[in-house]
Amino acid sequence: MNTRLLDDNITSQVRDAFASLEQPVKVLFFGSQEGCQYCGDTQQLLEEVTALSEKLTLETYDLQQDAETAAQYGVDKAPGIVIAADEGGEVLDYGIRYAGIPSGHEFSSLITDLIQVSRRDSGLSEATRQFLANLTEPVHMMVFVTPTCPYCPRAVVLAHQMAMESPLVHAEMVEAMEFPELSSRFGVSGVPQTTINMGKGTVVGAVPEGHLVQELQNALAR
Template sequence: FAGIPLGHEFSSFVLALLQVSGRAPKIDEALIKQIKAIDKAYHFESIVSLTCHICPEVVQTLNIFAVLNPFITHTMIEGGIHQDIVKERDIMAVPTVYLNGEEFSSGKLTVEQLLEKLAGSVELDESITNQVYDSLIIGGGPAGASAAIYSARKGIKTALVCEEFGGQVMETLGIENMIGTPYTEGPKLMAQVGEHVKQYNVQQITGQRVTHINKQDLIEVTLANGTILKTKSAIISTGARWRHINVPGEKEFKNKGVAYCPHCDGPIFAGKPVAVIGGGNSGIEAAIDLAGIVSHVYVLEFLPELKADKVLQDKLYSLKNVTVITNAQTTEITGTNSVEGLSYIDRKTQAEHHLAVEGVFVLIGLMPNTEWLKDSVDLNNRGEIKIDATGQTSLA
């Protein structure tokens, strides 16, 4: 640990102490076997911030590999202390992982995903693939976990398949609208949900991406590695992901100034001007949080007025280093090696404007993860799954 592992990384530090002292990592035995079989030397470095709530998962994943395999080492680098490394490597998003001195990945990284990158696709045991399930849940967020628990409690033979357990909630820091729980955080909540699921007879198949679903005598669910899972019924709960604005510069400067997680990447822009695109609750919450870190926040909303709750708007307008711009249509994100500015059109006057900013946070809502269903299930023009009065799809 290069830096002080406090904040969200304190749990990573404590867990590392336990694991190097002999406590086995809590992952599937088949994964442990595949990690131990890696016979090449790998040195990982993860650059993190202590306010990043998804960084600990990446740090802990890399630590597991280092603990289990003597060919693998890992150093966590806290960017707040090691600003020289952040500047030298032009880090503008965390977590960023380097492998043997070269940039390897940015963003979330699970045990299964890392294993696939290093050793090829993660193999599933025949005891999983040879089964016919009563109910197969696709998706590992709160909806999928709830479906799995309810199914298992009824004695239904249940499996849950997902790329990563936790879903979109894992990227949510503060949750204050869950009745009975005044405040919790996404990763903490989903860790509790994960433990709840483990109390029941649910076959969890993680690190696997579903690519197709069709119905013969049974429903067949195809995974990215070609494996086919068979089930009598399927529950689709694949959730949503951040919506993009799809303007020039967004893709080119992703992780180079364009960001979607203010809690993760906000500290990198300390003392710099940034823009937040989106006037809903997510965008205004982000603007409020960023205002305490950056020099100035420009909030751009496409509509004539903000859509966020009044309590959030009142807080936003009380901040002196925030400028709200409505009727703003973003047209381009500009820069050379990283973000240097943002252009927009005033939809009321058609006047063109440019803002000098070093970061752009895009928070304009979500879009459903349903592209893989377009040839199998009827979708509406927003990509949402069409269902009947009983919740069944066109494949039922």
């Protein structure tokens, strides 16, 4: 029997937070047998979290063995997580992704996302919703984080809110130390760093909603 990752205190807090869950949420986990240091812990973490509410269900896949499903969701890194709405067994994919274990401060991002998706409402301002409604081309954001960064969850949750609001937005938390090649490629020297459309835009720090919208506009104009 594995030692639990969540102690009684955290478990109690999460269970209390999940009292506000409204609609069912599906969590898809993609692991790998090929050199994935944190896959076991990530799967266990998700099992413990989703067990705390009947409104949460977890599906587990292997990146290689279930390559077709991974491709369907655009997951190419392990551990990988998709958080989606569960509409009567049908998966409504908002484009919310995690690459790496959501541990440390990022655990709060995971819990916030689950609650947000259960409400089926991004919680964004009307101005931001209008901007996203008028998008005509895809936006891909990678938010580089570390578990010890206290400001990173704000950046992750904001990107995920935008993904939830628009079918053209795809937003992925990337744990910088688990994916050093990606961090190096995009010049990550501090976190959080949000990389827009594979480097067309870069935002360093946890910025307000309006600031990120401006950076997205700038990146799309390039």
